[in-house]
Amino acid sequence: MKAKLPLLYAIALVFALILSSLTIAQAGDSLPSWNDGKAKQSIVAFVKKVTTVGSPDYVPPAERIATFDNDGTLWSEQPMYFQLFFALDRVKALTPQHPEWKEKEPFASLLKGDAKAALAGGLKAVLEIVMATHGGMTTTEFEKIVKIWIATARHPKTKRLYTEMVYQPMLELLAFLRANGFKTFIVSGGGIEFMRPWAEAVYGIPPEQIVGSSIKTKFEMRDNGPVLVRLPEMNFIDDKEGKPVGINSHIGRRPVAAFGNSDGDLQMLQWSTAGRGLRYGLLVHHTDAEREWAYDRKSHIGRLDKALDEAEEKGWTVVDMKRDWKVIYPSVK
Amino acid sequence: MKAKLPLLYAIALVFALILSSLTIAQAGDSLPSWNDGKAKQSIVAFVKKVTTVGSPDYVPPAERIATFDNDGTLWSEQPMYFQLFFALDRVKALTPQHPEWKEKEPFASLLKGDAKAALAGGLKAVLEIVMATHGGMTTTEFEKIVKIWIATARHPKTKRLYTEMVYQPMLELLAFLRANGFKTFIVSGGGIEFMRPWAEAVYGIPPEQIVGSSIKTKFEMRDNGPVLVRLPEMNFIDDKEGKPVGINSHIGRRPVAAFGNSDGDLQMLQWSTAGRGLRYGLLVHHTDAEREWAYDRKSHIGRLDKALDEAEEKGWTVVDMKRDWKVIYPSVK
Numbered sequence: 001m002k003a004k005l006p007l008l009y010a011i012a013l014v015f016a017l018i019l020s021s022l023t024i025a026q027a028g029d030s031l032p033s034w035n036d037g038k039a040k041q042s043i044v045a046f047v048k049k050v051t052t053v054g055s056p057d058y059v060p061p062a063e064r065i066a067t068f069d070n071d072g073t074l075w076s077e078q079p080m081y082f083q084l085f086f087a088l089d090r091v092k093a094l095t096p097q098h099p100e101w102k103e104k105e106p107f108a109s110l111l112k113g114d115a116k117a118a119l120a121g122g123l124k125a126v127l128e129i130v131m132a133t134h135g136g137m138t139t140t141e142f143e144k145i146v147k148i149w150i151a152t153a154r155h156p157k158t159k160r161l162y163t164e165m166v167y168q169p170m171l172e173l174l175a176f177l178r179a180n181g182f183k184t185f186i187v188s189g190g191g192i193e194f195m196r197p198w199a200e201a202v203y204g205i206p207p208e209q210i211v212g213s214s215i216k217t218k219f220e221m222r223d224n225g226p227v228l229v230r231l232p233e234m235n236f237i238d239d240k241e242g243k244p245v246g247i248n249s250h251i252g253r254r255p256v257a258a259f260g261n262s263d264g265d266l267q268m269l270q271w272s273t274a275g276r277g278l279r280y281g282l283l284v285h286h287t288d289a290e291r292e293w294a295y296d297r298k299s300h301i302g303r304l305d306k307a308l309d310e311a312e313e314k315g316w317t318v319v320d321m322k323r324d325w326k327v328i329y330p331s332v333k
Numbered sequence: 334m335k336a337k338l339p340l341l342y343a344i345a346l347v348f349a350l351i352l353s354s355l356t357i358a359q360a361g362d363s364l365p366s367w368n369d370g371k372a373k374q375s376i377v378a379f380v381k382k383v384t385t386v387g388s389p390d391y392v393p394p395a396e397r398i399a400t401f402d403n404d405g406t407l408w409s410e411q412p413m414y415f416q417l418f419f420a421l422d423r424v425k426a427l428t429p430q431h432p433e434w435k436e437k438e439p440f441a442s443l444l445k446g447d448a449k450a451a452l453a454g455g456l457k458a459v460l461e462i463v464m465a466t467h468g469g470m471t472t473t474e475f476e477k478i479v480k481i482w483i484a485t486a487r488h489p490k491t492k493r494l495y496t497e498m499v500y501q502p503m504l505e506l507l508a509f510l511r512a513n514g515f516k517t518f519i520v521s522g523g524g525i526e527f528m529r530p531w532a533e534a535v536y537g538i539p540p541e542q543i544v545g546s547s548i549k550t551k552f553e554m555r556d557n558g559p560v561l562v563r564l565p566e567m568n569f570i571d572d573k574e575g576k577p578v579g580i581n582s583h584i585g586r587r588p589v590a591a592f593g594n595s596d597g598d599l600q601m602l603q604w605s606t607a608g609r610g611l612r613y614g615l616l617v618h619h620t621d622a623e624r625e626w627a628y629d630r631k632s633h634i635g636r637l638d639k640a641l642d643e644a645e646e647k648g649w650t651v652v653d654m655k656r657d658w659k660v661i662y663p664s665v666k
């Protein structure tokens with residue numbers, strides 16, 4: 001019996017592999033929320049080429065790296081980045097300890113509910129808010145705060161949980177890529193520790209496959225054991241030129257496919273698609289004012305301008321949200 | 334036929350999974366280069382406990398993170414870190430462009446072949462050498478230089494390729510853990526970009542599962558496309574207190590098992606074993622002057638002093654290389 005086990009195991013495995021490869025032919029069915037247009041066809045065609053053994057475009061499984069922006073690509077980002085709603089709630093909770101915030105920008109505007117004014121200082125203002133509200137505690141404490149918030153806070157317009165504002169077509173795309181041997185990563189300008197506590201349950205992307213902006217942390221030995229303390233000091237900004245840097249630092253391979261929605265993703269798409277062999281770039285264009293939001297070249301959040309021009313030039317796929325997606329969000333029970 | 338495929342596939346998969354779980358009982362055979370002593374027994378017992386469904390110590394596959402130091406834990410590190418041999422060869426190659434190095438420490442000592450004097454400045458001197466020799470080129474160029482060096486350079490004492498000075502028992506341990514659902518990571522004070530070009534072939538550890546020290550890189554758009562330029566500026570030192578920081582940044586989960594050999598790994602073992610539930614810490618003690626090197630509390634490289642005391646206190650496994658390992662290096666054809 002003992003000698004037979006490895007053989008039986010091998011046979012079963014081969015059987016499973018053959019059947020799993022047969023399912024690639026049914027690829028189209030894996031993207032039921034995508035209308036059958038150019039965008040869907042380009043995805044399916046790309047995946048077929050890079051996974052077909054013997055194809056000139058074949059990519060071995062280990063190199064099938066796909067990177068996804070988060071805000072505006074996997075979930076909504078209007079009227080402001082969802083992490084800013086989290087930060088605003090933290091500012092409110094912490095204001096008793098920081099009376100000076102009532103007079104000091106960008107906190108003063110945030111407390112008045114004027115997100116636009118708070119954001120006038122751009123990414124730096126955002127990061128100032130984030131550092132003041134995300135630092136000064138251990139990584140474990142921060143994780144707990146995020147978990148409680150993400151399970152309870154609701155979007156002011158849709159009244160949905162924020163994790164119910166992820167894009168159903170993109171969830172299907174993530175699963176489709178993984179079913180075809182891809183390793184899916186998030187590469188976001190958002191906080192790495194803000195995404196990790198919930199991204200595995202929501203996107204199927206584990207903490208070690210999340211790249212994002214970060215503040216510095218420091219190891220400390222306390223009486224009840226070691227902790228990592230979050231310092232109010234920027235470590236890395238994973239946006240624009242930072243995205244290829246973050247990809248290189250965390251992944252160490254050039255992605256074969258990259259997915260974004262704004263000029264903040266331009267360098268990630270440039271870097272990914274400049275690699276040798278077949279590559280794939282995709283931009284989500286927010287064109288659906290009715291079911292989501294419509295914005296592009298002039299938006300203060302998620303501006304899509306240069307990248308939209310370059311998409312045409314480079315042959316990247318542009319998803320027209322209104323035309324290409326049957327549904328936007330998952331149905332909520 | 335079509336409807337039957339998913340069912341057949343599921344049956345085949347269940348069959349494969351059942352058989353694969355049966356193979357756990359044969360675990361001991363997966364470590365043939367380990368003598369049957371306390372060290373081997375503790376590894377096998379730990380893996381059995383965390384992988385047995387229903388066991389109070391069960392750990393779900395997604396959380397089976399194991400981190401390994403590299404120098405002195407997965408390969409040798411005497412008479413100096415192998416990356417320093419690489420740096421020395423780079424110093425020699427670049428000296429025509431840097432005549433000042435002949436007078437300037439730590440370069441002057443390195444060029445005279447006096448590694449001990451060059452290392453007198455500690456990790457900072459090492460990093461100065463590394464930055465001067467590892468910066469000023471693109472990531473792609475650096476990768477090529479490392480690949481050529483690692484395929485040709487030989488150790489001064491053993492005359493082996495450096496990748497032939499990895500520890501056979503540790504290769505088996507890495508494979509054994511992976512066969513039991515663990516994700517294996519390197520967490521090394523060595524350069525992340527120095528390890529990535531060869532670690533996958535040698536250890537089976539992909540680039541995205543390597544954490545190490547790094548210099549800063551910068552995205553640049555050149556005429557023939559985008560590049561990442563390596564700057565002569567330190568980004569992160571992944572040693573001592575830096576190891577839990579690097580683990581948190583790259584992995585975002587606390588390891589359930591950590592493997593090291595020196596005081597540089599102490600904080601990684603403290604951090605990993607302080608987590609809830611069953612945890613495992615192991616130190617490789619270099620006790621074999623005949624087959625490898627013997628050093629511990631007073632060594633200038635890979636000092637093992639505080640961590641050796643703490644291992645006893647905390648119940649971490651200490652591998653006695655001479656007693657516990659049947660062979661040190663893989664046999665070379």
